[in-house]
Amino acid sequence: MTPTTTAAPTGTALELTGVTRAFGSLTAVDDVSLRLPPGARHAVIGPNGAGKTTLLNLIAGTDRPDRGSIVLGGADVTRTSTARRSRAGIARSFQQPTVIGALTVLDNVVLAGWPHGGLGAAWRRPARLRERAAAAGSHLEAVGLADAAHWPASRLSHGQRRMLDLAAALAGEPRLLLLDEPAAGLTDGDIGRLLTLLDSLPQSVAVILVEHHVEVVAHFARTVTVLAAGRVLVTAPTGEALAHPSVRDAYRGTVTGTAPDPKTGR
Numbered sequence: 593m594t595p596t597t598t599a600a601p602t603g604t605a606l607e608l609t610g611v612t613r614a615f616g617s618l619t620a621v622d623d624v625s626l627r628l629p630p631g632a633r634h635a636v637i638g639p640n641g642a643g644k645t646t647l648l649n650l651i652a653g654t655d656r657p658d659r660g661s662i663v664l665g666g667a668d669v670t671r672t673s674t675a676r677r678s679r680a681g682i683a684r685s686f687q688q689p690t691v692i693g694a695l696t697v698l699d700n701v702v703l704a705g706w707p708h709g710g711l712g713a714a715w716r717r718p719a720r721l722r723e724r725a726a727a728a729g730s731h732l733e734a735v736g737l738a739d740a741a742h743w744p745a746s747r748l749s750h751g752q753r754r755m756l757d758l759a760a761a762l763a764g765e766p767r768l769l770l771l772d773e774p775a776a777g778l779t780d781g782d783i784g785r786l787l788t789l790l791d792s793l794p795q796s797v798a799v800i801l802v803e804h805h806v807e808v809v810a811h812f813a814r815t816v817t818v819l820a821a822g823r824v825l826v827t828a829p830t831g832e833a834l835a836h837p838s839v840r841d842a843y844r845g846t847v848t849g850t851a852p853d854p855k856t857g858r
């Protein structure tokens with residue numbers, strides 16, 4: 593299944609073919625194929641345990657598929673390390689933000705933007721470090737944390753940590769950004785800020801958003817893949833995917849966070 597029926601003239605940002613990952617007898621990701629153009633705004637949704645995070649892990653390289661291939665911008669990265677994928681332009685935000693509390697907010701972003709394995713050299717290149725700090729400052733501005741730049745990151749609220757995690761993901765100037773439930777635990781105000789930030793992401797960046805908040809998906813995504821039990825139910829333009837009957841059945845009570853009626857199951 594492909595959200596674009598033909599390869600866009602500008603190429604393909606990410607192509608998954610038959611990606612499969614089993615844990616013992618449980619197939620968490622089952623024969624998933626997907627092609628995204630550069631600048632894609634794609635969401636992956638599905639009930640708890642559908643395989644969404646496992647799929648992001650396989651794309652980011654923290655886990656490897658048993659079968660299938662992952663091609664990033666024309667290069668097969670199926671077996672390459674997380675660090676190499678990061679250098680190739682994949683960045684990720686996590687369900688639990690990865691923030692170093694003892695460092696300042698700004699330093700967290702500077703560190704995140706420094707190429708893997710090159711940190712030892714960072715301190716010998718003050719001009720480069722200043723450049724990175726300036727870039728980090730603009731990322732903090734974009735996520736609404738400019739005033740907190742010199743705070744220890746441990747002072748940040750949950751919502752602010754999520755924003756910092758996003759700024760850190762942007763610091764590497766990725767071409768593919770993987771967002772794992774960025775709206776989880778956010779207040780309505782924080783969600784508003786998140787939507788503004790998502791809207792302002794550069795068009796050169798392809799984004800895969802895993803998210804339970806259907807309003808965030810509807811606002812942001814142009815295309816959606818619905819997963820259930822590791823398998824793709826549908827990949828389609830957002831409106832079509834969210835209206836798909838299988839989404840209602842697989843999703844009712846999960847996306848909205850409301851429990852199904854025990855009598856009707858709906």
Ligand SMILES: Nc1ncnc2c1ncn2[C@@H]1O[C@H](COP(=O)(O)OP(=O)(O)OP(=O)(O)O)[C@@H](O)[C@H]1O
Pocket residue numbers: 615618620638639640641642643644645646647
């Ligand atoms: N390392 C692992 N070992 C064993 N089982 C795993 C492992 N990682 C994930 N699973 C299982 O794989 C299935 C898919 O998990 P995954 O976390 O990818 O789902 P998800 O769609 O992201 O769920 P959620 O919305 O709750 O975050 C689940 O049944 C989960 O228990």
